[in-house]
Amino acid sequence: MYTPNYSFRMSNNPQIDADKVIAAMSCEGCHINGQRWPLNDSMDFAQVQFKILVDQSMPLGMHLNPLDPGNNTGRVVEKLTPDERFALTNCLEAEFELEREKEKEWLTQEQCQN
Numbered sequence: 032m033y034t035p036n037y038s039f040r041m042s043n044n045p046q047i048d049a050d051k052v053i054a055a056m057s058c059e060g061c062h063i064n065g066q067r068w069p070l071n072d073s074m075d076f077a078q079v080q081f082k083i084l085v086d087q088s089m090p091l092g093m094h095l096n097p098l099d100p101g102n103n104t105g106r107v108v109e110k111l112t113p114d115e116r117f118a119l120t121n122c123l124e125a126e127f128e129l130e131r132e133k134e135k136e137w138l139t140q141e142q143c144q145n
């Protein structure tokens with residue numbers, strides 16, 4: 032019987048390729064004005080968690096089902112391990128928090144800075 036898994040935790044001995052996780056954090060490559068809505072404070076972080084951990088559709092192309100375009104292997108292709116997905120979600124959440132704290136500073140600064 033199918034039992035949905037709503038609970039996510041790191042494995043006991045996580046093997047995480049930090050470079051892969053960092054590269055996967057560049058969601059803004061697609062989520063920019065005009066193409067897709069930016070991922071920012073006005074969205075519920077649960078939506079990000081859902082897309083990465085539950086349906087695994089984000090980052091786009093990192094989980095390919097057998098019938099997805101570009102997958103000719105006949106099986107599911109995972110480019111991120113479950114631990115890497117978990118790490119990615121945690122890193123993005125930390126980044127969200129960091130940006131939330133800086134919002135006032137950004138809105139009140141006199142000149143644009145990088």
Ligand code: HEC
Nearest residue numbers: 055056057058060061062067068078079082088089090091
């Ligand atoms: C290569 C382009 C691409 C990248 C990179 C990408 N996305 Fe997306 N994203 C899309 C597309 C296309 C959709 C609409 C299709 C869908 O919902 O599955 C989408 C939809 C979403 C949605 C649903 C809301 C919406 O804007 O439609 C969320 C949330 C999301 N992505 C989160 C992320 C996160 C978090 C990352 C980084 C870890 C990420 N995405 C990286 C292309 C991308």
